[in-house]
Amino acid sequence: xxxxxxxxxxxxxxxxxxxxxxxxxxxxxxxxxRPTHMPRGPAKRTGPGFLNPAMAPxxxxxxxxxxxxLEHDWLVKADRPIRALDALCATGVRIRRWRNEIPGPLQxxxxxxxxxxxxxxxxxxxxxxxxxxxxxxxxxxAEDDRHGQKSSAVFDNGLHFQRLDARMAMVDAAYxxxxxxxxxxxxxxxxxxxxxxSRTGVLEVTATDTAALTxxxxxxxxxxxxxxxxxxxxxxxxxxxxxxxxxxxxAARLDxxxxxxxxxxxxxxxxxxxxxxTSKSEATAIGKSIGWRVRTExxxxxxxxxxxxxxxxxxxxxxxxxxxxxxxIAGRMTEARALELCSPSAxxxxxxxxAGLVWGDDxxxxxxxxxxxxxxxxxxxxxxxSREHLLLNLDALPRLAGxxxxxxxxxLLESLAEMGHAxxxxxxxxxxxxxxxxxxxxxxxxxxxRDSTD
Ligand SMILES: C[S@@+](CC[C@H](N)C(=O)[O-])C[C@H]1O[C@@H](n2cnc3c(N)ncnc32)[C@H](O)[C@@H]1O
Numbered sequence: 448x449x450x451x452x453x454x455x456x457x458x459x460x461x462x463x464x465x466x467x468x469x470x471x472x473x474x475x476x477x478x479x480x481r482p483t484h485m486p487r488g489p490a491k492r493t494g495p496g497f498l499n500p501a502m503a504p505x506x507x508x509x510x511x512x513x514x515x516x517l518e519h520d521w522l523v524k525a526d527r528p529i530r531a532l533d534a535l536c537a538t539g540v541r542i543r544r545w546r547n548e549i550p551g552p553l554q555x556x557x558x559x560x561x562x563x564x565x566x567x568x569x570x571x572x573x574x575x576x577x578x579x580x581x582x583x584x585x586x587x588x589a590e591d592d593r594h595g596q597k598s599s600a601v602f603d604n605g606l607h608f609q610r611l612d613a614r615m616a617m618v619d620a621a622y623x624x625x626x627x628x629x630x631x632x633x634x635x636x637x638x639x640x641x642x643x644x645s646r647t648g649v650l651e652v653t654a655t656d657t658a659a660l661t662x663x664x665x666x667x668x669x670x671x672x673x674x675x676x677x678x679x680x681x682x683x684x685x686x687x688x689x690x691x692x693x694x695x696x697x698a699a700r701l702d703x704x705x706x707x708x709x710x711x712x713x714x715x716x717x718x719x720x721x722x723x724x725t726s727k728s729e730a731t732a733i734g735k736s737i738g739w740r741v742r743t744e745x746x747x748x749x750x751x752x753x754x755x756x757x758x759x760x761x762x763x764x765x766x767x768x769x770x771x772x773x774x775x776i777a778g779r780m781t782e783a784r785a786l787e788l789c790s791p792s793a794x795x796x797x798x799x800x801x802a803g804l805v806w807g808d809d810x811x812x813x814x815x816x817x818x819x820x821x822x823x824x825x826x827x828x829x830x831x832x833s834r835e836h837l838l839l840n841l842d843a844l845p846r847l848a849g850x851x852x853x854x855x856x857x858x859l860l861e862s863l864a865e866m867g868h869a870x871x872x873x874x875x876x877x878x879x880x881x882x883x884x885x886x887x888x889x890x891x892x893x894x895x896x897r898d899s900t901d
Contacts, residue, residue, distance in 0.1 A: 454777060458570055460496075465803040467814065469510065469789035472579045472799050473545045474571065475539050479789070497569045498538050501594075502628070502653070504821035505718045507789050509651060510548045511780055511822070511852060512708065512720055514626065514788055517553040521776070522623055522649060522722075530557045531624035532643070533634065534613040536561040539572025539606075541626065548789050551583035562616040565694045573608050574841050579802070580604050617643035623648045632656040632673055632796040633690075637697045646725045652694060655716045660686035662763065665671075665749050677763045681740060683712035690717050692737050692767035704729035708773045709780070709825070711874060722773075739764030746886040747839065774833035776847050781826045782819040789818050809832065828871040829883040836890070840900045841878040844893050854896035856880065862892040862899070 463476045475498050480828075482500035487825050516522040516529065523529055533542045544562045549557065585605030609616065617625065617639040625640045625648065627633045631653050640650055654660060659667035661683065664678015670674065674689050675684060687710045695705045702725045710719040738752045743759040750768040751814065791799070796811060841853050854862075856878055863870040868884035882889060 454549055458567075458574060461571070462575065462682050462803070465798075465799075465805070466847050467498075467791065467804055467806065467810075468500070468540055468800060469507055469544050469548050469818070470791045470795060471540065471544045472575075472802060472804065473498060473543070473587040474575050495565045496538050496571045497539055501714060502716070503654065503817065505713060505716070506544055507818060507821040508709065508718075509626065509720075510544050510789060511784060512546065512649070512651070512776070513545055513557075514549045514553065515547065515779055516624075516649065517556055519779075520778075522647065526556070528558050528561070529624055530620075530622045530645075530661050531626070532560045532562060532570075532616065532620075532622040533628075534628045534640065535626075535628050536563045536614055537565070537568045538574060539569075539575060539630075542606055543572070543576055543579075544583065544789075545579040548577075550788070552587050554581070554583045554605070555655060555788070557585070558602070558632055559606075559748070560609060560616075560620070560622070562609050562611055562613060563730065564610060564612060566610060569608055569610055573603075576604070576606055607851060613785050614639040620643050622648065626651045626653075628653040628847065630655065632659065632671055636692070638676060638692060640699075641694075641698050641701050641703060643657055644703075644723050645832070648723050649720065650694065650705075650723050651717050651720045652690065654714055657686055657712075657715060657717065660689050660717055667799065674765060675860070677742065677761070679742070680843055680877065681721055681742075681838070683877075684838055685740060685766060686713050686717050687719065687766070687771065688740075688766035689764075690719070691719050691771065692765060694721060695733055695767060697738060698723055699730040699733040702727045702730050704733065705800055706773065707767075707769070709777050710771045710850050714876065736769035738768040740766065740768075741815045747837070747843070770833045770835075772832035773838075774830050777829035777832065778823045778826050780829070782822055785818045785822045786815065790815055824872045824874040828872055828873050831869055831883060832873075833872055834883070836883055837886060838873060838879060839889065841880060844889070848890045848893040850893060852897070853878075858896035858899060859892055861898040863889070865895075866892055868892075 460476050462473045466473050466475050476496055477775050485744055506576050542559050613636055622643055623645050626641055627636050627640055633654050650672050658664035659671050662668045670694055672689055691707055691710055698705050699725040703723050703883035706722040708720045738750050739754045740748050741751050741754055741758045742748050754762040845853050863882055863884050866888055868882055873879040873881045
C-alpha cells in the first residue's frame with residue numbers, strides 16, 4: 448500500500464485526470480472517460496482502481512446521512528465519536544468525501560477506517576488523500592478496540608487505511624457505521640457486517656445485482672435471496688424491499704432489528720441505509736414486517752403476510768412490507784442541504800483549478816444540478832414513505848382508470864390534495880408517485896386532473 452510521496456511516483460497511471468465529486472477532488476485513471484455530470488447506469492469498468500461516477504449521488508446521500516447522525520445525535524450521544532468503516536473503499540472517494548464535506552466542527556467526532564483488498568486501489572486512495580488533505584485537519588487518539596485493547600490503528604490526517612478481506616476487517620473491530628459497496632451482490636458480507644456493528648449502528652448497503660433482486664433472473668433470485676419476483680412496474684420497489692427484507696432476517700438471526708432510514712432503486716443499483724439495534728424481542732417480531740406483494744383485481748397491489756395458493760402466481764416475495772424511510776431523517780435530505788454540504792465555493796473551484804481541475808462554467812452549473820438530483824423528491828416523499836402508502840406509476844393510471852391518457856403529475860397531486868389526501872412524487876426514473884389515498888379516490892383524482900387539463 449502506498450502511503451508516502453515517493454511511492455506515488457511508482458503508482459502506474461498516476462495522476463490520471465482530476466475530477467470533482469461533491470467538494471472533493473478525485474483522480475480518475477486515464478483510461479476512464481471524463482464523466483458527464485449525470486451519468487446513469489453501470490459504467491464500463493476499467494479494472495482495479497475504477498471509480499464509478501454513476502455512484503456519485505449515492506455517495507452524496509451518504510455524506511448527508513452521516514452528517515445528519517452527527518448533527519442530530521440519533522446514533523450516539525452528543526460529543527461521542529462515531530467509528531465508521533468503508534469495508535470496500537476502492538479508491539477511497541466515499542471516505543474522502545466524508546472527511547472533506549461533513550462540517551468541520553463535527554469532524555473530530557468521526558473515526559474513519561478505509562478497507563479494501565486491492566493494493567493498487569488503496570495506494571490510489573492514500574495518495575489522493577495525501578495530496579488533497581481534508582480542509583479541516585483531524586487528529587485523534589486511538590481508542591479501545593472491541594477486546595478492550597488500545598487499537599493499533601494509525602490515523603493519517605483523519606483516515607486509517609488497511610488492507611484486509613472485508614470480512615476479517617469487520618470481525619476484527621466494532622463500528623457504529625459500516626458501508627458495504629461490493630461489485631454485485633452484498634450477500635457474502637452481510638453476516639460479518641451485522642456482527643461488526645455496535646449495539647446501535649448504521650449499515651449502508653449497495654447491491655448492483657438488480658437482475659437477481661428484481662427477479663428478471665429468476666434462478667439467481669431464488670438461489671441468492673430465496674424469493675420470487677414479477678417483472679412489472681413494481682419490480683424496482685420489490686428489489687429494494689427484497690434487499691431490506693434479506694438484511695432484516697439476517698439481522699434477526701443475530702438478535703438485531705432494523706429500521707430503514709432511506710432505501711432507493713437508483714438507476715442500476717439498490718442502495719439501502721438501515722439503523723440496526725440489538726433487541727431480542729423486536730427481532731422476534733420480524734415476521735410482521737415480512738410478506739408478499741399480491742397484484743389484485745380492483746387495486747394495483749396489496750401486501751399480505753402469507754399469500755393463498757390462488758394469490759401465489761401474482762405475488763412477489765417474501766420481502767419487507769414495512770416502512771422504507773425514516774420521516775425526519777429522510778425529511779431533512781433537501782436539495783438546499785445537499786448544496787450546502789457538498790457544493791464547492793467559487794474560491795474552492797479556483798483552488799482546485801490550480802491543482803489541475805479542468806472545469807468551466809458549464810461544469811459548475813451541471814454539478815449543482817447533479818447534487819440537487821441526488822436528493823430530488825426525497826424530503827417531500829419522506830412522510831408518506833415512513834408510513835402505509837400506495838405507490839403508483841403515472842403511466843399505468845390511464846389503463847387502471849379507463850381513461851385515454853395520463854394526467855400531468857402536478858395536476859394529479861393537486862387533485863389528490865383537494866380531496867384531502869397526501870401525495871408526493873417518488874424518486875425514480877419512471878414517473879412514480881406515493882399517496883395515502885384509497886385507490887378509488889386515486890381513480891377519481893385522475894379523472895378530475897384530466898378534466899381540469901382539457
Ligand atoms: C464496487 S467497488 C467499491 C467502490 C467504492 N465503494 C467507491 O465508492 O468507489 C468494490 C471493491 O471491493 C473490493 N473487494 C472485493 N472483494 C473484497 C474483499 N473480500 N475484501 C475487501 N475488499 C474487497 C474490490 O477490490 C473493489 O475495490
